[in-house]
Amino acid sequence: MVRLSRAETQERNRAKVLAAARDEFAEQGFRDAKIDVIAERAELTRGAVYSNFPGKRALYFAVLAELAEQSAGAPHAVPGETLEGALGALARARVAAFPLDDEQAGLVRDLMPEVLADEHVRRPFAQLVKLNGLLLGLALERLDPPERPAGSPIPRRVRLAETVLISLHGAGQLAVTAPGLVEPFDVVSACERLAGMVFNDWWAPPVIVPTAQAADRPWSPPGAVDLVRAESFVPGDGVVVVLGTHRLAAAEEAVRASGRDVTVVAVTSDPAELVPLTRLIVAEVCGGLRQAFPGSSWPGVRVVCDATGTLAAAAGVLAVSDETEVAIRVERGRIVATADGRGAGYAVSGEVSRVDSA
Missing domain, CATH: 3.40.30 (Glutaredoxin)
Known part of the structure; x- marks a missing residue:
């Protein structure tokens, strides 16, 4: 048998904890999940769990992060060549990740309550949403650069991006809390139509900056x-x-x-x-x-x-x-x-x- 190094053993244990936690959170939800049960599922000690994750919420966020990064998205996705096409493709990718059953819903339903319950998490979350709006807005601007009249400030598509993300976030939350209410095709169509909205969106440089x-x-x-x-x-x-x-x-x-x-x-x-x-x-x-x-x-x-x-x-x-x-x-x-x-x-x-x- 090949002897694993300490780093390899820790990485293997971490993977076992994440897999066990995913099952426990899916079945019990974040609030009712128990570290002792997760350790038992992973065939590790409670201390081994805490050596990898200092708390249950850190473990919960790690499970959701891994799932989001591994998500396959919409099958046979084709990039859009226009604002409408790209926003429709983005919406299809997002609705493809909406939970389809109680187990999937159990994993994600406690995320927003945890965000809302603690300022320590809520402030970073708000900033991350703003960062996402910027990233999507920049992609929209590269795909279809907005016109800039002579002497005018820099036009943006960030408000369009934020409006799309608001729509998708709301639809995602309702898919969890009110199963059957969200019609995926309507969500896609709504996001496509947002491409035609005109926003008075300009970037204003900061007034005071350091040297x-x-x-x-x-x-x-x-x-x-x-x-x-x-x-x-x-x-x-x-x-x-x-x-x-x-x-x-x-x-x-x-x-x-x-x-x-x-x-x-x-x-x-x-x-x-x-x-x-x-x-x-x-x-x-x-x-x-x-x-x-x-x-x-x-x-x-x-x-x-x-x-x-x-x-x-x-x-x-x-x-x-x-x-x-x-x-x-x-x-x-x-x-x-x-x-x-x-x-x-x-x-x-x-x-x-x-x-x-x-």
């Missing part, structure tokens, strides 16, 4: 997983914004001002719960986005969950919190500008950067 500081040091980041594309990569030249889970909406400032590749590094003081929550919420939208939009229309933004803080440390951020907001600009493999505080991403980005060498 970017000149820098000249090597950029040696670790490899990471992009949640948008579900692929591994090594961050290269462009703008890297390290954002706590209370500041994720600030990613738009770097995106609009940059014109370069932007990597959003999500960090938190509670990685056990908020990292899987981030993976879950981003996967719910980006899984469908990858099916619904041609690759050329995917947003030019990468989103990374930095559970260990190693990518943030490479950017010079040695201590992170949910309020962290730090940005760097990388050129030719070197960090050439940094900024810290509200508006940091805007400060280091593109032509708007005002670098102080002092």
Whole structure:
């Protein structure tokens, strides 16, 4: 018999706990599920469960994140070539993931009550929803760039994206709480028709931003997983914004001002719960986005969950919190500008950067 290393044993135990927890949450729901029963199902001790997951909610979010990332979406999906086609394809991918039976509903029905019950989770959730709106809005803009009259501010499709996500989220919740009420074809048709709505949607730059500081040091980041594309990569030249889970909406400032590749590094003081929550919420939208939009229309933004803080440390951020907001600009493999505080991403980005060498 091959002897497993300690890391391999831990990974195997983690997988066993996740599988057991999925069954227990599906049968009992989050509230009534018991860690002791999960440990028994996994043929492990209670301590082995807690060595992998510090609490039941962290385990619950991890189970849902894994399911969302593994979701197959709509079968035979074809990317849309128009706004209407792409939004219809996105809606089909989302409704394909709606629970079909009591077991599937049991897994997800307690998510929103847990979000609503605790400000510690609710604030990051709200920011993640805003981030999803930005990602979908950028994809819509790439697919069909909105017209920009001379002298006007930058037009967006973020409000359209948010309206679509509101519709899909509401339909998903009703599919759980009122089985049989939601007609999937009507949801798809409604999202397609939203493509024709006109929103007075413009991006307003921040009024106050910090001064970017000149820098000249090597950029040696670790490899990471992009949640948008579900692929591994090594961050290269462009703008890297390290954002706590209370500041994720600030990613738009770097995106609009940059014109370069932007990597959003999500960090938190509670990685056990908020990292899987981030993976879950981003996967719910980006899984469908990858099916619904041609690759050329995917947003030019990468989103990374930095559970260990190693990518943030490479950017010079040695201590992170949910309020962290730090940005760097990388050129030719070197960090050439940094900024810290509200508006940091805007400060280091593109032509708007005002670098102080002092």
